[in-house]
Amino acid sequence: xxxxxxxxxxxxxxxxxxxxxxxxxxxxxxxxxxxxxxxxxxxxxxxxxxxxxxxxxxxxxxxxxxxxxxxxxxxxxxxxxxxxxxxxxxxxxxxxxxxxxxxxxxxxxxxxxxxxxxxxxxxxxxxxxxxxxxxxxxxxxxxxxxxxxxxxxxxxxxxxxxxxxxxxxxxxxxxxxxxxxxxxxxxxxxxxxxxxxxxxxxxxxxxxxxxxxxxxxxxxxxxxxxxxxxxxxxxxxxxxxxxxxxxxxxxxxxxxxxxxxxxxxxxxxxxxxxxxxxxxxxxxxxxxxxxxxxxxxxxxxxxxxxxxxxxxxxxxxxxxxxxxxxxxxxxxxxxxxxxxxxxxxxxxxxxxxxxxxxxxxxxxxxxxxxxxxxxxxxxxxxxxxxxxxxxxxxxxxxxxxxxxxxxxxxxxxxxxxxxxxxxxxxxxxxx
Numbered sequence: 001x002x003x004x005x006x007x008x009x010x011x012x013x014x015x016x017x018x019x020x021x022x023x024x025x026x027x028x029x030x031x032x033x034x035x036x037x038x039x040x041x042x043x044x045x046x047x048x049x050x051x052x053x054x055x056x057x058x059x060x061x062x063x064x065x066x067x068x069x070x071x072x073x074x075x076x077x078x079x080x081x082x083x084x085x086x087x088x089x090x091x092x093x094x095x096x097x098x099x100x101x102x103x104x105x106x107x108x109x110x111x112x113x114x115x116x117x118x119x120x121x122x123x124x125x126x127x128x129x130x131x132x133x134x135x136x137x138x139x140x141x142x143x144x145x146x147x148x149x150x151x152x153x154x155x156x157x158x159x160x161x162x163x164x165x166x167x168x169x170x171x172x173x174x175x176x177x178x179x180x181x182x183x184x185x186x187x188x189x190x191x192x193x194x195x196x197x198x199x200x201x202x203x204x205x206x207x208x209x210x211x212x213x214x215x216x217x218x219x220x221x222x223x224x225x226x227x228x229x230x231x232x233x234x235x236x237x238x239x240x241x242x243x244x245x246x247x248x249x250x251x252x253x254x255x256x257x258x259x260x261x262x263x264x265x266x267x268x269x270x271x272x273x274x275x276x277x278x279x280x281x282x283x284x285x286x287x288x289x290x291x292x293x294x295x296x297x298x299x300x301x302x303x304x305x306x307x308x309x310x311x312x313x314x315x316x317x318x319x320x321x322x323x324x325x326x327x328x329x330x331x332x333x334x335x336x337x338x339x340x341x342x343x344x345x346x347x348x349x350x351x352x353x354x355x356x357x358x359x360x361x362x363x364x365x366x367x368x369x370x371x372x373x374x375x376x377x378x379x380x381x382x383x384x385x386x387x388x389x390x391x392x393x394x395x396x397x398x399x400x401x402x403x404x405x406x407x408x409x410x411x412x413x414x415x416x417x418x419x420x421x422x423x424x425x426x427x428x429x430x431x
Contacts, residue, residue, distance in 0.1 A: 012096050020088035021047060027080060030218060030226065034402075035069030056081055060133075068398040071217060072364075075137060079130050079245075087233045090123045091240045095177045102181050102302050123241065124170035131245040132162050143358060144349065147248060150332035160327045168320040169241040171313035176240045176264045178309045182271040185302060186278055195236075198263070202235050203228075205256070211341035213368035215250045217403065223366060239264055244324075247336055249345040254338035265317065268310045272303060343369045350377070356384060357395040363403040381408045389414065 028043040046052045056078035058064075066073040072080070097116045101108050132151065134140055136158075140148045151161050183191040206212045218226040238246045238260045247257035325333070340348075346362060346369040353359040362370065362377060370377060381404055388396055402422055409415045 009096050009100050013093065016089050016092035016096075020085055023084045023088050024052065024081060027084060030222075031071050031077060032069065034071075035067060039067075039069070052081060053078075053085075066397060066399055070399060075133070079134065082126050082130055083233060083237055086123060086126060086241065087237050090119065090126070091173070091177070091236070094119050094123065094173060095180055098174075098177050098181045099184060102185060102305060120170045120173055121166075123173055124166040124168075127169040127237075127241040127243045128162055128165035131165055131243055134245050143361065147332075147335055150244075150328040150335070152327065152329055157327050160323055164320040164324040164327070165244055168317055168324065169243065171317040171320065172242045172261065172264055173240050174309055174313045175268050175317075178306055179264070179268045179271045182268070182275050182302070182306050186275055190274075194267075198239070199232060199235055202256070203231060206231060209341055211253070211343060213343070213366055215342055215346070215365050215369065217364060217366050219367075223368065227366075235260075247338075249338065249340040250342040253341065254334075254336050258337055265314060268306065272306045272310070275306075276303060343371075346370075347373045356380075356388075356393065360395055360400050363400040378405075378408050382410045385409055385414065386411075 024047045025044055028047065029040055032039045032043060043052070046055050056074065059074040060078055064074050070077075094116065097112070097119060101112055101116070135148050135151045137148070151158055180191045180195070183194055203212070212227060212231065213223065214227040214230040216226060216230060217223075234246055234251050237243055238252050238257060242257070242261045242264070244257075246252045247254045252260065346365045350359055350362045350373060353361075359380060362373075385408075401418075406415050406419050406422070409418055
């Protein structure tokens with residue numbers, strides 16, 4: 001029994017690792033499919049040997065520009081790769097370790113608790129770094145000052161904000177993971193049903209609000225798949241980490257972020273109550289996990305562990321939230337309960353922009369976000385194309401230029417020239 005349990009945990013850990021690598025490789029293809037197979041193979045190799053995080057960090061630190069044929073810039077790519085690791089590897093790892101502890105027949109060693117603590121802190125550190133890096137990036141603050149800038153300029157306040165984000169993620173992660181552990185000990189199907197119902201409700205909400213399309217410009221019908229994958233990944237990460245960056249309209253939105261946090265905090269006590277009710281019903285005990293009722297960890301120990309986790313980390317979360325909200329810049333509080341959708345933000349940003357460089361951000365958003373202002377974007381391109389051709393502004397990079405429909409270019413000669421240029425780019429990308 002014990003050997004079978006350990007084998008099951010090993011298989012689950014291996015499956016999460018394989019899933020993480022596969023998702024990273026898939027992202028590399030999406031990111032570089034127009035940059036050529038050589039680039040795809042180079043990036044894939046860095047994933048397989050474990051160097052990808054270091055390479056991404058180096059590119060961001062040295063200010064490497066987005067290359068021709070790539071879908072996102074280095075900062076975005078680094079954030080996405082970190083999210084994949086958190087979603088497919090780090091979160092499952094914490095759940096597996098807590099499940100092993102809760103169902104163990106032996107005295108839990110200090111090393112097991114230390115392993116959980118390190119895993120939880122690592123996720124908290126990665127999540128906090130994502131939010132901190134994006135908010136303090138000077139370019140992001142210049143492009144979208146209404147959303148980026150909640151981290152204050154003073155050093156001590158920056159430390160408090162970062163530490164509170166790390167501790168909040170750590171607390172939320174333990175509470176959410178323990179919820180699934182308790183439900184899983186009752187019946188694994190309950191845990192899957194809970195997660196499935198939560199994600200389904202989230203996707204339905206996005207669909208009804210016409211906010212299902214993700215901002216990444218994957219292009220064509222593939223955006224159906226990419227949007228669903230991004231929405232599910234970001235939803236799960238937010239549930240387990242309350243990552244502050246994902247309050248943005250392009251991801252969850254402020255209200256949805258707040259709802260995820262409250263639902264996570266409230267779910268563990270309810271799961272414990274369900275556990276206790278079923279534990280007291282002799283008619284359903286035979287349906288419960290054999291890990292509890294065949295001599296493994298006693299039900300009272302599981303309940304005690306769950307309640308200790310809840311009260312300890314709920315207290316930590318409340319302290320973290322107070323420290324965070326009392327320290328950040330006050331004008332950004334509204335972003336934590338905003339109802340704005342990603343499409344609405346894209347269109348508002350284009351309409352309110354006071355120069356072409358800011359307006360050009362619409363070109364690196366999904367064309368599904370253009371619906372409703374497509375004519376405005378077309379007129380903007382028609383009125384300014386000749387000026388751009390003459391001045392060759394620094395912001396008009398190859399990836400933005402290629403997003404402009406050729407038939408929007410006003411002159412026939414210009415259209416033919418641009419078509420030839422893009423044809424050469426695609427030919428280069430096949431090499």
